[in-house]
Amino acid sequence: MIDHDEKMTPAVSDAKPHETSLAVWDIPAPLALGGWAKLKVGVRCADGCQLTDQEIEIRDAAQNRIAATRSGAAPWPGTSGLYWAEADVIAPLSEGTHVWTARFSSSDLEMAHAASSLTFSLITVKPPEHRVTVEVVQEKTNKVIDGAEVRLGVFRTLTSESGFALLEVPHGTYELNVWKLGYELVMRNLEITADVSVRLELAVEPEPSPYL
């Protein structure tokens, strides 16, 4: 890994710029219309340069600048050189899927680094109107299943230790999916017009055949 700071020997003018690339993660989903949210962005130099205190901006599909942040001093845990930061963003006011771009272009590094960008999506929803309570148990034994994924359209949560999950959603027709590793997926169509409770039984997934 090469460490760079502002006192480094100036770059040779015809040296090829270092390649960079980006990552964006921990994007909350779904986002409330116009709501505040935090997400994480990171930048990596292919040659391992220490890209600390570098600006990473976020632009929307119309190229409006949504947010900007500056990378921190230490790489993201588990990476060798992804310098990262949190960015505060405001979700769009229209409902649906939005495509944004994270962008890095260095201007204050001694060694030239190529610009890079990464598109990512986020999803926004109308304010909730109704509560949906989902109880998940194991088929036949009625044992509660905690930590099951409960997906109601774009809304999602996990069941608690008591096997219950609570989602607040706008009215509408949804596909309810409930699943946990080791169990078979259960799907139901639900029309939500009022608060509702649902009880689902999951079947244990059969073991794969042992045969060789």
Added chain:
Amino acid sequence: MSKKPKNFNVSRRKFIKESAALGVGATALAGVGAQEAAAAAQSRIKWDHVADVVIVGAGASGLPAAIMARDQGASVVVIEENHDIGGHAILSGGNVPLGGGTSLQKKYGIQDSADQVYLDHTNHANPQMRWADRDLVRAWADENVATFEFLIENGVQFNDTKPVVFNGATVPRLVVTKVYSNDLNETINGTPGSGLTRALEKSARAKGAQFLLRHKMTKIIRENANSGRVLGITAKADNKDVHIQAKRGLILCTGGHTSNVEFRRMFDPRLTEEYHVAGEPWSRQTADGEMLAMGIGAALWNTANQQNDGGRAVMKTRHIGCRYGYINLKWNPKSPMFPLAGASGLTVRSFQNMILVNQVGQRFWNEVDESYAFRHAALGTNGNLGKDGKPNGGGPIWAIFDADAVMREQWDPNPPNVDLNGWFFSADTLSELAGKIKNPYQRVPMAGHGLEETVAKYNSYVDMGKDMDFSKPAPMYKIQKPPFYAAWSTPILHDTLTGLKINTKCQVIDTHGQVIPGLYAAGETAGGFALHGLPRVTVFGRIAGREASRAAAAAVKA
């Protein structure tokens, strides 16, 4: 010079004419004179070993053949190309669904019959069974009980548990052998198949079968190129030719063809070099038995089984990030073969935790699909327009996942679980990950932007809860948290489901429908019946050993 008898030529012409009327190939009768010349030539072979029965391959068909031949009083030589016995069987799960009313079935009050075994294995609704040669299935069904008891008599120990139903059968038959010992040098990978093979080896040796390890068959010696009886083989050992005479019968138990790219592509041109084979690097299914037998006129049989999506010819990889990721064979890091195997692989508990992309970084199918539809998509064109002279094969398939997936799957993405020599990569970003993928079968480098776009699209489907491309049910998890990983997840090949044509005595039949005298085949080398694994190969191995030892000895002297 002596005169020939008066009627010599007349009787010879009559003989040939009458035989032709019976449909015997003309080449089968090269003439008495030619046969005498060939016999004379063969008699000049200096045999290094002589036995009544010579068996090629010391696996789950060769070992029962050897024991049975010894039980019949025949002298037996078994050659094996590997440095130890066992073949694929020693690595197997030791699952032996033999039925018909075995002692273990009776112990648990299970009613069964040879007729029911026959019906279950000719069921037209079962794609693995419907294409079978029913002559062979009948012979097999009738010998199920005898073979099961034979295995026990020869030291094979089964778990004493109630048999269970398997593979669409109507009666519980599946039982499992015990692992032979705790010694991985003996069991190779600590699997129950060792309990079958090591026990049978012990019995075969105790009964006087001679084993020649590191001997690879290179030639089948027949009286004539495509006529006369089989006399023996030439094998290579320590780079020298070794000639072994089989006075009564030569039994090919060489384990099938799946490792031979040219041979397997006869049935499926898609199966190019990138597809590895379960059981390698310990044991390779090289088609040597098939090819040498075909070289002296043998026919293949029941080839439809090899690509009818009925069995385990092509399998979805379950242990990713290593070369050999067959679901039921995970390499133990303490196995003596582990340095060649490379890694154990990361065992996938759910394909919800990753996407699978082709070598150009695109998804190609619903990742949780376990059916042949998935495998066909994996073997599809996958971005290859066929213009560079290598259109066949689906190319490498890579599992792409992130740090969150590693946590959910409880993986340790480091050696010995993953093979860093071209089968597993990690990087801080997706773009960098794509650039790092360097593998001998990767035709073109994977473009960083391409992989980024694939993942961005997939993540949007996760947000929506709907896979708009491949209908993966309720796609659950985004691939977003660094670091990122790419693990070899290319389909892996397994069963040989076709092979040489045999009759119910395991005699090999030529392309004219005639028995090749002195030649037998059993196990995955033999075709006609696509039932996977140990029940088929042990039964036919035992039959072959019995029939070969009962055959008349060759008239040609050593």
